[in-house]
Amino acid sequence: xxxxxxxxxxxxxxxxxxxxxxxxxxxxxxxxxxxxxxxxxxxxxxxxxxxxxxxxxxxxxxxxxxxxxxxxxxxxxxxxxxxxxxxxxxxxxxxxxxxxxxxx
Numbered sequence: 001x002x003x004x005x006x007x008x009x010x011x012x013x014x015x016x017x018x019x020x021x022x023x024x025x026x027x028x029x030x031x032x033x034x035x036x037x038x039x040x041x042x043x044x045x046x047x048x049x050x051x052x053x054x055x056x057x058x059x060x061x062x063x064x065x066x067x068x069x070x071x072x073x074x075x076x077x078x079x080x081x082x083x084x085x086x087x088x089x090x091x092x093x094x095x096x097x098x099x100x101x102x103x104x
Contacts, residue, residue, distance in 0.1 A: 008085060054082055
């Protein structure tokens with residue numbers, strides 16, 4: 001499943017995304033369980049770097065759509081959807097099935 005979102009630095013306060021730019025992340029997830037850590041990372045970035053969260057889609061459906069109501073995270077209510085804002089950078093995070101998880 002595809003999960004995508006943009007972080008927009010409108011006012012230039014954060015360091016992760018340059019001032020005035022919007023960066024888009026696209027994740028290729030094996031299942032919904034992998035979404036939790038990504039959402040936690042997004043919440044931290046929005047808070048710490050003072051970024052705006054935009055255009056959050058799960059399999060091309062807005063994450064705020066009724067069918068995704070079971071997915072909750074701290075900044076879900078702050079999401080802005082824009083057809084005008086285009087990403088200055090796109091970061092594709094593909095799952096590499098050859099990578100093995102080490103269990104301790």
